[in-house]
Amino acid sequence: MGADHTPKIAGTVWGLLVLNTLGSAGAKTIVPLPRSLIQLVTMGALIAAFTLALALNVRLRIRPSAFLFLLTLLLVSSVISSAHLESGFGALFRCVRLTLFVGTLWLLSRWWDGGLTFVRHHIRMYFAVLGSVAAGLVVSPGAAMPDLYGGRLVGALWPLTPPQIGQYAAVITGLTVLLVLGRRTDRTSAAVVIVPSIVLLALTHTRTATLGLLIGLALAIGSLFLTSAAARRFFTWAVLCSAVAAAALGSVLEAWFLRGQSQENFSNLTGRAKVWDALLAAPRSTSEQLFGVGLGDKSFGGLPIDNSWLAVYQEQGLTGVALVAAIIIVLGGVALLRPPSLSRACAIFLISYCAIASYTEAGLGDASPYLLHLTVAAALLATPAEATTPATPEVPRRHIPHWARRSEVT
Template identity: 80%
Template sequence: MAGDLMRGGLPGGADTGRRGALPGGPDTAGTRPGTEAQPAGTPKAVGIVWALLALNTLGSAGAKTVVTLPRSLIQMATMGALVSAFALALALNLRLRIRPSAFVFLLTLLLVPSVISSANLEVGYGALFRCGRLALFVGTLWLLSRWWDGSVTFVRHHIRMYFVVLVSVAAGLVVAPGTAMPEYYGGRLVGALWPLTPPQIGQYAAVIIGLTVLLVLGRQTTGASAALVIVPSLVLLALTHTRTATLGLLIGLVLAIGSLVLTSAAARRFFAWTVVIAAVAAVAFSSAMQSWYLRGQSQENLSDLTGRAKVWDALLAAPRTTGEKVFGMGLSDKSFGGLPIDNSWLAAYHEQGLIGVTIVAAFMIVLAGVALLRPPSLPRACAIFLISYCAISSYTEAGLADASPYLLHLALAASLLAAPAAATHLPTAATHLPTPAVPRRRVPRWARR
């Protein structure tokens, strides 16, 4: 069941990675809806590299855990994961074969204002350390771009690694429910085994729910397998009370499924049933949904975005030199005056200046533009979901201009929008070899009469 989704098999045990199959087998040529041609020889270790990148972006600050983990130990684990990811990716791609990617190229350009602003050391040596981390992160993406072929292979890696994270969250909830839902977070779900905040857990749950729903619509997994991922993830998302993740999930799925409506009957049926269920739920559970959305906050606190607007106003009103406006103040912990910025665009302006904001806007526009120009397909729908989710979350979450889960989501979108690579395979017995050229005999003139 769940193994179908995690191993990447189709319903019935079909393997999309085989080519030259017998009639009636998997459609490796991509002629059926929801199937894509895949290049041969993608190492399984690529999934390990992707998981190590995700581990690096989990962060080291968050809720209190059952067993107190020193922050230095967590930082060693996360940074060690990034170094290991780069080393393994380099070992898999020793010839440094890369694919052109406007997204990764713009990320590389983002290093320029980051290094220039961090070299002033106004925010300490940690800024240069963060620049090195971003450089390793981007370098690993360049090495992995060799296997970006427009298939859903990396989608499965993405679901697998974040599902493991959510399993650890669920285990913490079972082991220590009081620690997992503390009062200082308003009873919202946090990571009791690894220091994860409610927005982080909500983000991971929303992303894998959306991607799994799209895999079901694309007939890339069974409904039973997907339910084992979607149902517990929905429960954890509800326990986090994360409004941004919920809105990002709903709007992202509407846009992604809308891109499939004209070409997929399953998408049309799902869209219709979703509208009906949403209308019934809105009428029957309106008071409960409103209570969940408000989280016990006043209307004034909600309009102030739980204090975020005050931090944003103070950040914009702070005096800055021309150089600081252009290049920023240097990479930091995404805070201003000891309070989190919680806005990707203002965080980029604070740390990398107007140049950083321009680059971030450029790669978001490039990804969205390429997604709109691609013909309808499952990879395109997954990319639209990820891009729209990150765009919505950027208003109340920081991370688009530094190594973070949001950049990893966008990197996945870039891999889905890459042009399929031509697959090469050895001829088999069933493969017709080309007929050798036969010299043409010249017919005498008398024989033509």
């Protein structure tokens, strides 16, 4: 089935999944929102997404997917690790959430066909989220860029942190650039998305998102280099503009990149390295090494882990790390084996972005925007349903009975 046959309600399901993964912790909003209310909204969105997906796919028609199979194994591993209750009953609640999340993805897999439908859903939903961020900046600049976060942009209407906003802005910017290069959208529509997204990204001072955008786009456009003249022109102009900007604005770019930090603070990744060292040095039983301590809030000693691999090691053990690595490797391997195309380029961008961001951001082992990014990549790499249906072999004419042959007389 083609992308045009994907029901419109699937976009609503995708939007609800995006809402569920926005999280409940972040900056103080203009109108204080109790965390319990935010959690009720996000969990309600997930339940609604699963219910709608089930209503869309009552016959439970799904498409085989190595990505979803590995994600299901990760869920099983999470349940095993959380059953010991080392992280409390909250771990079991997070397992239920992950179960609904993965179940919804299985139900949506029926419409994965290698088309750009879910890319467009992805861009629309996160652009709406960025719209709320921009509205908060206009309504209350002080609340949107508080001193608590060093003047970096946060969500003033919904509690979003600078890294979250930077991630959303970088991902939809990269995808929209690729759609323009593939002539799947016009330049005016693309500018409406790209320009404000880049402005918001700059205001967040998020280095990981910026590097992920640049490196991810370089790899994605590189995959189109031999087959797309537009990609070659864009790459050439991007290199020239980067060289000019580096020469003319080198000091400004360095100041933006350092964010006023000392070299020592920058070298230990804003204190992350200390948390990582403490996590790795902590004593663990064999069971904890293999399966972790159960799904938690991605923190250690009360401080955020901010590394997907170490967060997975802490909560799902070496088993979880192996499964997450397998997901990245399988998606990357399939992308490399596909012939050059716009869908392949978008998938490469998303996979590479998630791989880069995993070093300083957590989320690959639980329901998160990063898993949604990888899900879009998996949908882009899926083989169209028509191509999987074997063609009916043609019966030689000599084997057709004379009475069954159509008359050749017109």
